[in-house]
Amino acid sequence: MTFHGYFRSSASWRCRIAFGLKGISPDFVPVHLRRGEQKAKGYRALNPQALVPALEVDGTVLTQSLAIIEWLDETHPTPPLLPRDPLGRAHARAFAQVIACDIHPLQNLRVLRYLKARFGQDQDGLDAWCRHWIEPGLAACEALLAGGPEAAFAFGDAPGLAEICLVPQMASADGFGLDLAPFPRLRALRGRCEALPAFADAHPSKQPDAEAD
């Protein structure tokens, strides 16, 4: 199993947490997004979308972080990353998708580059854009937690897909200067996650391709 990712990529980070929770250590090939390595012919042959992550496994290539993580959960079921009951699974997936579909796509590198180059936005404009999408998304996640049963983690006694998406997203919110004070449940959840080795070891600063900011 060979994992292609980038230390700063939130989607790669999600997969790293999932590998850690499952106790799996794939080989790692760094793809330097800021240097454009994802656009090289060799990488495009692996992933025609020219994005990270990609996972080579069983003679094929899996892409899209949530699809990779669900594959991992189906093929390595212990510990589970989703609740067992369909309603619980739907709530956990929805929480993850608020982040993966409605926040993260708006604030990733290729989008910020477009806003800078074509719409003339400076760093303040980019930060305001990012905060504008992150804030209501995290507010929705906070509300989704409030509606569920009390548990140590978002959807049960152990972290799963929801936390896998949340922790990198909160780090990204920090980077764009969003005040996280209005999200006490999310902050507490993040703290519980970051105390776990699978989350700590997946942090960008701990990766072989890490660079100083």
Next chain:
Amino acid sequence: MTFHGYFRSSASWRCRIAFGLKGISPDFVPVHLRRGEQKAKGYRALNPQALVPALEVDGTVLTQSLAIIEWLDETHPTPPLLPRDPLGRAHARAFAQVIACDIHPLQNLRVLRYLKARFGQDQDGLDAWCRHWIEPGLAACEALLAGGPEAAFAFGDAPGLAEICLVPQMASADGFGLDLAPFPRLRALRGRCEALPAFADAHPSKQPDAEAD
């Protein structure tokens, strides 16, 4: 089962196709996004994210179209919307997520409104922005189809999650003036889907809340 959606919303459209494929007809409550009904207190109590769709079922509310569709597939397994084998499921989910995570979030109503109001973009600027994200996403989907086995539909003999996401996205591409000629596999797939009642009946123009353009 009560479905809250909007005729023009791609995410609502996806769910409508899935209901049709499963032979289910939930009650329908329209939420008029252009009039801001999603921000009303009553709707926010259902879905704190203030987006459509939302599905009231079994005393709870499900949100996020892909989570709703996976819940539907788990609780109403016939016909299946995903392949049975984990690798096939991963490929189908990745195809869907290229659209749901990397194309659609960048071209929905709330984003276009921001670009217009804050960054001063006119319709030409908005259309160019949308085409810029739709084109490489659909190119990736076209390539994902080329890598798989020959089949009537994207990942098997019947349409599923991939087609559910593709058909509304191609309609949206039409709306933003993208030339679909470079995507012969996707166009053929769309044609096969649109001939099926579940897809035809889910079209925005057929919905009770439909309005003329």
